[in-house]
Amino acid sequence: MIWGRRALQHVKRFKRLPFQPEGLHRCMSAATQNLVVEMDGKSGVAVVKLNKPPVNSFNLEFLTEINILMEKLENDKSCRGLILTSNNNKIFSGGLDIMEMYNPQPDRLAEFWRTLQGMWLSLYGSRLATIAAINGHSPAGGCLTALSCDYRIMAPGFTIGLNETQLGIIPPFWFVESMINVTGQRQAEVCCQKGLMMTTEQAHSIGLVDDVVPGEAILERAHNEMKNWLKVPDFARQLTKRQIRKPTMDRLIAKRDEDIQNFVQFITKDSVQKAMGVYIDQLKNKAKK
Numbered sequence: 608m609i610w611g612r613r614a615l616q617h618v619k620r621f622k623r624l625p626f627q628p629e630g631l632h633r634c635m636s637a638a639t640q641n642l643v644v645e646m647d648g649k650s651g652v653a654v655v656k657l658n659k660p661p662v663n664s665f666n667l668e669f670l671t672e673i674n675i676l677m678e679k680l681e682n683d684k685s686c687r688g689l690i691l692t693s694n695n696n697k698i699f700s701g702g703l704d705i706m707e708m709y710n711p712q713p714d715r716l717a718e719f720w721r722t723l724q725g726m727w728l729s730l731y732g733s734r735l736a737t738i739a740a741i742n743g744h745s746p747a748g749g750c751l752t753a754l755s756c757d758y759r760i761m762a763p764g765f766t767i768g769l770n771e772t773q774l775g776i777i778p779p780f781w782f783v784e785s786m787i788n789v790t791g792q793r794q795a796e797v798c799c800q801k802g803l804m805m806t807t808e809q810a811h812s813i814g815l816v817d818d819v820v821p822g823e824a825i826l827e828r829a830h831n832e833m834k835n836w837l838k839v840p841d842f843a844r845q846l847t848k849r850q851i852r853k854p855t856m857d858r859l860i861a862k863r864d865e866d867i868q869n870f871v872q873f874i875t876k877d878s879v880q881k882a883m884g885v886y887i888d889q890l891k892n893k894a895k896k
């Protein structure tokens with residue numbers, strides 16, 4: 608993984624925090640700044656709860672925190688599975704932090720995007736069995752995060768989708784491929800072009816979500832499903848996953864710098880900044896009402 612200077616500063620700070628999952632053999636919980644981690648040493652399953660109020664939006668620091676945690680879990684031989692959920696029972700994640708993209712410093716903007724690429728690469732390519740327990744709304748980057756897992760369980764009454772085009776943004780190819788790889792080409796064409804935010808039931812009907820379970824039962828269901836995934840020998844499951852996901856990951860790895868350049872060029876356009884300003888005003892005004 609390639610880290611920028613600012614991210615490295617954050618890593619040093621983070622490393623002093625108490626969370627150390629390696630070698631744990633009992634049920635244990637730990638918290639970093641914006642993540643709650645419950646590690647069951649017996650089953651080898653870590654439950655990670657996104658915990659960044661108000662909407663678990665991903666800024667550079669939060670993405671860095673997630674990347675460091677992923678690295679720790681990947682390196683912890685006792686860890687076999689990851690359940691990703693939210694500590695907020697209404698919002699899984701509001702997606703990327705829009706403030707990172709408004710009036711940005713180009714260096715930070717580039718680092719932000721590289722760190723997001725890093726998060727996607729580590730989650731999409733994880734050796735762990737990964738289940739998203741989507742217990743709230745999950746637009747854009749929130750949907751991408753769920754798409755990066757092996758299995759998705761969602762509570763009814765919420766919405767999910769890659770809605771970038773609705774905001775005048777072109778979803779990058781690795782967002783779109785993540786959707787294609789889960790729902791198939793035709794469904795991905797429709798929902799990515801239209802920027803559809805789908806209800807839980809609509810998402811289930813196109814295969815974006817595998818299972819629908821009431822919010823209060825979602826974690827229990829995720830643990831039960833995890834048992835099924837962990838019945839398969841890890842090595843066979845991991846290499847099969849790698850075989851299937853490698854072409855998509857390789858495309859991003861080969862074009863990582865180009866993808867960052869495209870993003871920075873696009874976001875810093877006057878027209879995009881203007882549209883972003885209007886969108887932020889709408890969000891803030893809606894919140895005030």
Ligand SMILES: CCCCC/C=C\C/C=C\C=C\CC(=O)SCCNC(=O)CCNC(=O)[C@H](O)C(C)(C)COP(=O)(O)OP(=O)(O)OC[C@H]1O[C@@H](n2cnc3c(N)ncnc32)[C@H](O)[C@@H]1OP(=O)(O)O
Pocket residue numbers: 661662664697698700701702703704705706744746747748749771774776777778779869870873874890891892893894895
């Ligand atoms: C070929 C060239 C290609 C180049 C590639 C180019 C571009 C790709 C670029 C970008 C890709 C982006 C992907 C994204 O993820 S963009 C983010 C999309 N997310 C959204 O649009 C979500 C917006 N938010 C909501 O819909 C709702 O807030 C939500 C359903 C999440 C929650 O609703 P609720 O009613 O509970 O809460 P609110 O009152 O709306 O919000 C509370 C509070 O939070 C702030 N906020 C909400 N979302 C975000 C966000 N994503 N980032 C930052 N802040 C957010 C909101 O403004 C309120 O703040 P405040 O008024 O209380 O201060």
